[in-house]
Amino acid sequence: METSGFTKNTKRLLIWGAGDQGTVALDCALAMKRYSRIDFLDIKEKGHRQIPGHTIYEEAKEKVSELIHGYDEVIVASGSNYLREKKIAQVLAAGVPLATLIHPTAVISPLAHVANGCTILAGAVVNINAYVGIGCIVNTHAVIEHDCLAEDYVNICPQVSMGGHARIGRRSFIGIGSTILDHITVGRESIVGAGAVVIRDVPDGTTVVGVPAKRKH
Ligand SMILES: CC(C)(COP(=O)(O)OP(=O)(O)OC[C@H]1O[C@@H](n2cnc3c(N)ncnc32)[C@H](O)[C@@H]1OP(=O)(O)O)[C@@H](O)C(=O)NCCC(=O)NCCS
Numbered sequence: 001m002e003t004s005g006f007t008k009n010t011k012r013l014l015i016w017g018a019g020d021q022g023t024v025a026l027d028c029a030l031a032m033k034r035y036s037r038i039d040f041l042d043i044k045e046k047g048h049r050q051i052p053g054h055t056i057y058e059e060a061k062e063k064v065s066e067l068i069h070g071y072d073e074v075i076v077a078s079g080s081n082y083l084r085e086k087k088i089a090q091v092l093a094a095g096v097p098l099a100t101l102i103h104p105t106a107v108i109s110p111l112a113h114v115a116n117g118c119t120i121l122a123g124a125v126v127n128i129n130a131y132v133g134i135g136c137i138v139n140t141h142a143v144i145e146h147d148c149l150a151e152d153y154v155n156i157c158p159q160v161s162m163g164g165h166a167r168i169g170r171r172s173f174i175g176i177g178s179t180i181l182d183h184i185t186v187g188r189e190s191i192v193g194a195g196a197v198v199i200r201d202v203p204d205g206t207t208v209v210g211v212p213a214k215r216k217h
Contacts, residue, residue, distance in 0.1 A: 009033060009034060009035065009036045010035075010036060011035050011036065011073060012035065012036060012037045012038075012039075012072050012073075013035040013037070013039075013072070013073050013075065013099055014040070014041055014068055014070075014073070014074045015029070015038060015039070015040045015041070015074075015077050016040075016041045016042075016077060016078070016091070017040070017077035017087075018041075018042035018049065018056050018077075019078075019079075020079065021077040021078055021079045021119075021137070022042070022051075022077040023049075023051065024077070024119075024121065025075055025077040025101055025119055026038060026051065026054065028101045028102075028119060028120075029075070031103055031104050031105075031122075032101065032102070032103070032104060039054055039055040039056070039057065040054055040056040040057065041056070041057045041058075041059060041062065041064065041068075042056055042058065042059065043058070043059045043060065044058045044059075044060065064090065064094075065090070065093075065094045068091060068094055068096045069094065069096060072097065073096070073097050074091045074096050074097070074098060074099060075098065075099040075100075075101055075117065075119060076117060076135065077119065079155060081153045081154065081171040081173065081189075082171065084117075084135050084137075084153055085135060085152070085153045088134065088153075098116040098134075099117070100114060100116050100117065100118050101118070102114065102118075102120045103120060103121050103124070105122045105123050106120045106122065106123065106126070106138075107124075107126070108120065108125075108126045109127050109128040109129075109130065111128045111129055112127065112129065112130040112131070112132070112144075113130070113132065115132060115133050115134040115135075115136070115152070116134055117135040117136075118134070118135065118136045118138065119137050119138070120138045121137075121138065121139050121142075121158075122140050123140055124138045124139070124141060124144075125142075125143045125144065125145075126138065126144045127144065127145050128146045128147075130144045130145070130146060130147065130149070130150075131150070132150045133149075133150060133152035133153070133154065134152040135153045136150050136152070136153065136154045136155070136156065137156060138150075139156060139159075139160070139176075140158040140159070141158055141159050142156045142158060142160040142161075142162075143160070143161045143162065144156070144162050145161075145163055145164045145166070145182070146164045148162045148163075148164065148165065148167065148168075149167040150162075150167075150168045151167075151168060151170040151171075151188070153170060154168050154169075154170070154171065154172050154173075154174070155172075155173045155174065156168070156174045157173075157174055157175050157177075157178070157194070158176050158177070159177045160175075160176070160177070160179070160180070161179045161180070162180045163180065163181050163182030163184070164182045164183070165182055165183045166180045166181065166182060166184050166186075167185040167186065168185075168186045169186060170188045171188060171189045172187070172188060172189060172191065172192070173190075173192070174186070174192045175192050175193045175195070176194045177194055178192045178193070178194065178196040178198065178213075179198065180192070181197070181199050184198055184199065184200065184201055184202075185201045186198060187201075187202055187203045187204035187205065187206065188204045188205070189204060190202050190206045190207065190208070191206075191207040191208070192207075192209075192213065193207065193216065195211070196208055196211065196213040197210075197212055197213060198212075199213065
């Protein structure tokens with residue numbers, strides 16, 4: 001796994017998404033000091049903001065597959081797990097490398113695995129033997145303890161804590177400040193509400209909230 005900060009300012013990065021996740025990705029990419037140029041691709045309908053010093057290309061006006069070939073790496077910066085998966089598939093089909101953004105203050109065990117297309121933000125920890133799948137977001141100060149598994153396209157919000165051997169299924173969303181106890185499994189496409197403490201396994205496609213976390217009706 002290539003980590004941040006060692007190859008300085010040589011690559012061109014395209015951030016696909018200029019919303020909140022896009023600006024957070026920009027901040028992370030700038031901190032890594034490895035990109036000479038960083039631009040955005042977005043849909044104008046969302047009313048995207050101006051980001052001084054960075055071009056924002058409009059999806060409707062571009063041939064996306066051609067545009068992304070002008071960059072060395074692409075990161076898909078969408079908080080939606082579904083959209084991230086869809087756009088990552090387009091990037092992979094075009095044969096352009098996915099970036100993996102790892103903030104220099106994040107601590108990633110050399111014996112952890114972080115797959116391509118992930119964004120690991122400031123102060124996050126991914127401990128020994130943990131596995132983080134393709135296109136995951138590990139947000140500010142989230143802790144993924146030893147031997148955890150986050151399957152592809154999972155969104156782990158700020159300050160989430162996962163105890164050792166906890167597992168999160170594909171495309172699940174883990175809300176801000178929640179805790180998943182050790183050895184607990186959250187299924188695929190499930191949602192853990194902000195601040196929840198998950199003490200029992202969560203089935204696929206289920207939303208849980210509260211302390212202890214219970215199915216939301
Ligand atoms: C769990 C969640 C997805 C539910 O959203 P929703 O379906 O729109 O739910 P509602 O706001 O309609 O609330 C429905 C009920 O669940 C309760 N509820 C919602 N979120 C809750 C939470 N995190 N903890 C406890 N109860 C919660 C509400 O109080 C409400 O209860 P009531 O029916 O007794 O009044 C959402 O509230 C949440 O926690 N999202 C996480 C946001 C987050 O982490 N953002 C960080 C981005 S970086």
